[in-house]
Amino acid sequence: MRQMEKEIILNVLNLSKHYKYYKSIFDIKRDVIKAVDDITFGVFRNEIFAVVGETGCGKSTLAKLITGLISKTSGDIYYDGELLDYKDKKKNFRKKIQIVFQDPYSSLNPKKKIYKIISYPAVKNNIIKKKDRPDFAASLLKNVGLDEEILYGYPHELSGGQRQRVGIARSLSVGPELLILDEPVSALDMSISAQVLNLLMDLQAYDKMSYIFITHDLKIVRHIADRVCVMYGGKIMEISPSADFFKEPAHPYSTILYNSMLPYKFKKQLNFTDLNGKNTVPGLIGKEKGAEKGCAYFKKCYASKEICGKNEPPLKDVGNNRMASCFFPFTHQGL
Ligand SMILES: Nc1ncnc2c1ncn2[C@@H]1O[C@H](COP(=O)(O)OP(=O)(O)OP(=O)(O)O)[C@@H](O)[C@H]1O
Ligand SMILES: [Mg+2]
Numbered sequence: 001m002r003q004m005e006k007e008i009i010l011n012v013l014n015l016s017k018h019y020k021y022y023k024s025i026f027d028i029k030r031d032v033i034k035a036v037d038d039i040t041f042g043v044f045r046n047e048i049f050a051v052v053g054e055t056g057c058g059k060s061t062l063a064k065l066i067t068g069l070i071s072k073t074s075g076d077i078y079y080d081g082e083l084l085d086y087k088d089k090k091k092n093f094r095k096k097i098q099i100v101f102q103d104p105y106s107s108l109n110p111k112k113k114i115y116k117i118i119s120y121p122a123v124k125n126n127i128i129k130k131k132d133r134p135d136f137a138a139s140l141l142k143n144v145g146l147d148e149e150i151l152y153g154y155p156h157e158l159s160g161g162q163r164q165r166v167g168i169a170r171s172l173s174v175g176p177e178l179l180i181l182d183e184p185v186s187a188l189d190m191s192i193s194a195q196v197l198n199l200l201m202d203l204q205a206y207d208k209m210s211y212i213f214i215t216h217d218l219k220i221v222r223h224i225a226d227r228v229c230v231m232y233g234g235k236i237m238e239i240s241p242s243a244d245f246f247k248e249p250a251h252p253y254s255t256i257l258y259n260s261m262l263p264y265k266f267k268k269q270l271n272f273t274d275l276n277g278k279n280t281v282p283g284l285i286g287k288e289k290g291a292e293k294g295c296a297y298f299k300k301c302y303a304s305k306e307i308c309g310k311n312e313p314p315l316k317d318v319g320n321n322r323m324a325s326c327f328f329p330f331t332h333q334g335l
């Protein structure tokens with residue numbers, strides 16, 4: 001693991017985002033989608049903190065909560081020891097925290113020229129004047145490995161990889177300390193994805209930024225992350241230093257995820273309910289009152305016992321700077 005300062009830059013405390021909806025117009029009791037449900041974690045300064053988990057587990061919701069794109073249901077977020085509140089103009093959190101989205105096609109305004117797109121956050125945050133936009137954008141383009149000849153072009157003239165570099169340049173324009181990357185390379189071809197990934201790693205090392213790196217791809221995590229946070233059903237299942245995680249995952253769900261990334265010949269034979277699809281929907285949905293009890297992963301878990309369906313395991317220390325929300329961590333029988 002790279003040397004890191006162990007200073008917490010972002011602290012997320014009991015954060016939840018619940019969406020309420022009626023299944024039908026005759027429904028009296030509303031259902032609740034617990035997109036993010038009571039999660040607590042911290043991110044260190046200069047750390048690459050990877051967030052992984054299957055589709056719908058709440059990764060993007062978490063990213064949007066941290067960047068203020070949606071409002072929380074409950075909980076708190078602290079940035080550098082201060083309550084994160086984007087309305088507080090004095091603190092200017094928008095300058096410090098930026099997001100890069102997955103889809104470089106839809107995240108750039110198609111009607112705007114590249115130099116305007118890139119310099120927009122800097123103008124909005126009074127970092128530069130409007131007249132300085134082309135020069136400013138040109139220097140940012142250089143930083144992300146693009147030629148300044150595209151300054152006056154439009155997004156549709158660029159390839160996917162180039163667009164994502166423009167998206168990265170835009171987020172860098174305000175000199176952020178924390179970058180939230182929501183699947184930044186998943187929409188790109190493999191070779192382009194590797195190039196953009198290398199760029200992101202260079203930028204992180206050079207500017208000493210912290211990254212929250214959201215991805216489906218454990219191979220990327222193994223390559224870049226300092227720590228891994230595994231989510232399932234709006235909950236955190238495990239947070240571990242990456243090196244330890246890839247030696248031995250602590251949570252049974254992490255083990256299943258880990259196994260799914262191994263090449264076929266190395267896969268151990270699994271005969272768990274998980275893979276038989278006994279219950280293939282993550283436990284996100286609960287009633288507004290009297291939500292489901294127990295562990296979110298209980299019904300699919302190969303290691304579950306009676307208690308797991310009754311009580312919810314808290315995220316707790318399982319040794320070696322590792323946390324897992326499981327009553328029976330490191331259970332790998334049959335694996
Ligand atoms: N505006 C919304 N209204 C209702 N439900 C929502 C809303 N946004 C997200 N959800 C639900 O919250 C859950 C978490 O969604 P989210 O987009 O955070 O998942 P994700 O982990 O980013 O998935 P993916 O890997 O596919 O990007 C999903 O069940 C999703 O359907
Ligand atoms: Mg997502």
